[in-house]
Amino acid sequence: MRNVMLGLATAGALVASLPAAQAADAICYNCPPQWADWASQLDAIKDNLGYELPHDNKNSGQTLSQLLAEQGNPVADIAYYGVTFGIKAKAEGVTAAYKPAGFEEIPEGLKDPEGHWFTTHFGTLGLFVNLDALGDAPVPQCWADLTKPEYDGMVGYLDPSSAFVGYAGAVAVNRAMGGDLDNFDPAIAYFQELAENDPIVPKQTSYARVVSGEIPILFDYDFNAYRAKYTEDGNFEFVLPCEGSVVVPYVMSLVNNGPNKERGKEILDFIMSDAGQQIWTNAFLKPARPIELPAEISEKFLPDSEYARATPVDYAKMEQVQKGFGERYLNEVR
Template sequence: MLTRRQFGRNLLGSALLLNGFGLSNAFAAPASRAIVYNCPAEWAGWGAMLELVKKETGIDVPMDNKNSGQAVSQIIAEAKNPVADAAYLGISFAINAKNQGLVENYKGEGWQKVPEGLKDPEGAWVSIHAGTVGFMVNVEALDGLPVPKGWKDLLDPKYEGLMGFLDPSSAFVGYACAVAANHALGGTLDDFKPALDYFKALMQNSPVVPKQTAYARCLSGEIPILFDYDFSAYRARYTDKAPIEFVIPSEGTIQVPYVMSLVKNAPHADAGRRVIDFVLSEKGQKHWAENYLRPVVGDIETLAPEAAAKFLPASEYARAGSVDYAKMAAVQVAFSEAYLKAVKG
């Protein structure tokens, strides 16, 4: 039910539109607010995207510094009294959120444009962009050590204390990196032994394992080698002018999508829907492309040719494969438990 203030605001907004003074684009509406979990300002261009959302739609979306696992845990904790309207999640977390009944189906204008295979057929989630797993390397912070070329290089004691990765049992990027390493080292989604053995051995080199995005820590040199996505490395190098190189591991890697879902019983569901539609609009997809993310509607070469020209050659990306995302979601809990047991002994 609308409060008097909200009702008055809506009447004023309608009057402005009728008199020709409203915003002119299709997304425009009186100012409102949506809570979207897991949109850190320094991650994937979200900081500027939230400003663009406010400018183009009138919807205020506060920055939220959770990771995918923390976002889902919060949604579960708030199930009887939801706070979030939407969530930005790694695809495996979104699939599991659907299976737990935490999200609502939404097939909006943006959903209709996304290719099959990159959206839930029932509308529970929809991909908004994708990235390729690799190494984000601060070459100056290596103090003359060679830039690692593959997963196995990092087992060398000379890299002790110089690398980091987000917690694979909590953050989607951490889990995606573990799946990538497992895939590259001969494992499958039914056999995570290569990855478990790898991370257990890697712990001997004292890696830093944060739960939140560590972008700034890599730029500062605190974590010279960070398991992350290509879009983070390119942004660091070309936007933030940091001494960063992106490495696609010689043994191979994977590309994965990130998605958005509407939270079940969202308190401001309409605002949440409009945010999802906007990030999938031409303006939204162009923003992602300009921030070095692979768009899901259109292609990066058309939407942002200057950004596309800065990517590593296609021959390098030939080592980036894909996996069964539904299977990746199904085995995630079992992997997390096995990972924690392996690294903690």
């Protein structure tokens, strides 16, 4: 899902087979060390369970394609992908029901009731703001603020007809303005009004353009804003708009008839443990379970009271209506 649902993935070659598979203790599809600090997670699995998992750089779509191609003779034991791909994987019969330790603590809407997929961590849509690039304009606090004249030429959002992060932003705005997945009129009206402020609308992830100040305000995920705030030179903030927003989950599954079923279960149990969940915060992702984080970690995120305004949506329906919204955006906004 990273390149299809979240617009965050780097391109990866489809791996038809893994050279290290015979030597591996278990196989996880789409567990790339450079994303979400999977590097530390894989090291922790080896240190705590003794299992060696080879690196795998598929994206979510490639993962599902490979699971389908190998359905008669599975290679992988577990898989990681965006939530809509987890939903598709269950529908295609390539996942097995399993409820790892801590499953009951995962909020409703962020897991399949039978355990065919469950959230391991998630991001939240909001405003990634370069404070130094705002000039005399105040830090916006609400979606509605961005239509004010003082933000003319300062606002960016990814094209919602082609990038999922753009579409997720549109879903967030639409709901904030009183719409739902059956009615995108509020989002269309909002983007029409925002067009008067000459927004910047790239098609690709634009982290560097915010860091440089070219785009002072971008509809984006919290983890990108935190990454800039704590690792880049400059002054950056994440604003969770006053009207509310949506969360976007990343999920995992036990592969149906995988060759190392029990090892797969042990690995998923560890990933959902307090120790495994805390690792995701290295990449500024929110753990799926409400674990207590050390102060030096939790203080880097907005307070939980702020995050209470960000909630799940019906992700299966969100995917079903995406094409229709994209067409309306192209016809009525762009």
